[in-house]
Amino acid sequence: MAQPLESSTATRPRPQAKGKPYWVEPLVTSVVLGVWVLYSLWEVFFHNSGTYGNYVSPYFSPGVGKWFGWHLLDALYVAWVPFLFRFSCYYYRKEYYRGFFWDPPACYQVDKPRPRYRGETKWPLAINNLHRYFWYLAFIVLIFLWKDAVEAFFFKNGFGVGIGSLLLLINAVLLTFYTFSCHAFRHMVGGRKDCYSCDGKPTTAYKLWHRVSQWNVFHGTWAWASLASVWAADLYIRLLIMGVIHDVRLF
Ligand code: FES
Numbered sequence: 001m002a003q004p005l006e007s008s009t010a011t012r013p014r015p016q017a018k019g020k021p022y023w024v025e026p027l028v029t030s031v032v033l034g035v036w037v038l039y040s041l042w043e044v045f046f047h048n049s050g051t052y053g054n055y056v057s058p059y060f061s062p063g064v065g066k067w068f069g070w071h072l073l074d075a076l077y078v079a080w081v082p083f084l085f086r087f088s089c090y091y092y093r094k095e096y097y098r099g100f101f102w103d104p105p106a107c108y109q110v111d112k113p114r115p116r117y118r119g120e121t122k123w124p125l126a127i128n129n130l131h132r133y134f135w136y137l138a139f140i141v142l143i144f145l146w147k148d149a150v151e152a153f154f155f156k157n158g159f160g161v162g163i164g165s166l167l168l169l170i171n172a173v174l175l176t177f178y179t180f181s182c183h184a185f186r187h188m189v190g191g192r193k194d195c196y197s198c199d200g201k202p203t204t205a206y207k208l209w210h211r212v213s214q215w216n217v218f219h220g221t222w223a224w225a226s227l228a229s230v231w232a233a234d235l236y237i238r239l240l241i242m243g244v245i246h247d248v249r250l251f
Contacts, residue, residue, distance in 0.1 A: 022105060022106035022107075022109060023105055023106070025098070025099075025106070026095075026098040026099040026102065026105045026106065027099070028099075029095045029096070029098065029099035030096075030099035030100050033092075033095070033096060033099060033100075034100075036227065036231060039231070040059070040079070040083070043057075043059050043075060043079075043234060043238065044059060044073065044075040044076055044079050045073060045076070047073075047074075047075065047238070048071060048072060048073060048074055049074055049241070050074070050075060050234065050237060050238070050241075051063075051237075051241075052164070052237050052240040052241050052247075053155065053156070053247075054151050054152055054154055054155055054156075055148075055152055055162075055164040055165075055168065055237050055240070055247075056148045056151075056152075056168075056237075057075075057233065057234045057237045057238065058082075058145055058148075058168075058171055058175075058230045058233055058234055059075045059078075059079050059230075059234050060074050060075045060078070060079075061078065061141070061144050061145055061148050062078060062141065062144040063078075064077035064078050065077045078141065081134065081137045081138055081140075081141050082138060082141060082230070084127070084130075084134050084137075085131075085134040085135065085137070085138040086223070086227070087127075087128070088127060088128040088129075088130060088131035088134055089131065089182070089223065090131070090183045090184075090219075091183075091219050091220050091223050092223060093128060131184050132184040132187075132188065135179070135182055135184050135185055135188075138179055139179060142172070142175055142176065142179055145168075145171065145172045145175060146172045146176075148168055148172075149165075149168040149169045149171070149172040152164055152165040152168040152169070153165045153169075155249075160249055160250075160251060161249070161250045161251055162247045162248060162249045162250065163236065163247060163248045163250070164233070164236055164237060164240070164247055166250075167229070167232055167233040167236050168233050170229050170233075171226070171229040171230055171232075171233045174222060174225045174226040174229045175226045175229070175230070177215055177218075177222040177225075177226070178219070178222035178223055178225075178226040180212060180215060181212065181215035181216045181218065181219045181222050182216075182219070183216065183219065185212060186209065186212045186213060186216050189205065189208045189209050189212055190205040190206060190208055190209025190212075191209060193205060193209075196209075
């Protein structure tokens with residue numbers, strides 16, 4: 001006897017997961033991002049400075065507040081840039097839609113019925129459409145972070161290497177990969193073109209797009225690694241400022 005055809009995703013049998021259960025990744029994501037957001041709020045709203053000697057915390061760079069003589073909540077003037085850059089990142093969107101909204105928590109999971117689905121066409125999620133503009137701002141911040149990374153090797157008594165120097169350097173490197181593996185940047189450098197060789201000219205755009213595409217494959221990895229490096233560099237400098245630890249100079 002013929003079996004009735006299933007009519008919707010809701011009644012379709014789901015494949016058995018071979019690895020970890022589907023809810024592990026969104027759960028871990030929501031916990032890690034939640035703790036990071038709380039830590040960032042504490043850092044931005046409860047501290048006026050992120051400088052220890054030649055080390056500058058990535059939350060406080062560039063020191064826009066100092067440029068204008070505003071010394072209250074110095075991180076507030078700049079921390080919104082990397083925050084919005086990450087918030088609107090295509091990779092993080094997937095992660096926090098799954099982790100925080102559980103909507104749906106993973107591929108092939110039943111979605112909630114949404115009679116008035118508006119997606120990213122309305123406030124507040126519509127701000128995600130500005131991602132490419134946040135990229136430009138994040139790029140400017142990245143230049144300052146490289147400056148801070150270089151200056152972290154020059155102490156009062158000359159060139160040296162401390163744990164803080166290495167953390168700031170690693171942070172600048174990982175943020176560079178994160179920034180230049182961005183989907184929006186990939187589109188900017190060549191993804192918007194329909195043909196790379198139609199005009200018969202050398203295809204520099206293609207080579208650039210190809211290289212960015214290679215980095216883009218690991219965009220999620222750069223996203224998490226750079227988040228960890230920002231966190232680690234800031235925490236190290238914060239603990240130095242608080243006197244909890246002393247800087248370790250390797251030479
Ligand atoms: S897509 Fe992730 S930074 Fe642009």
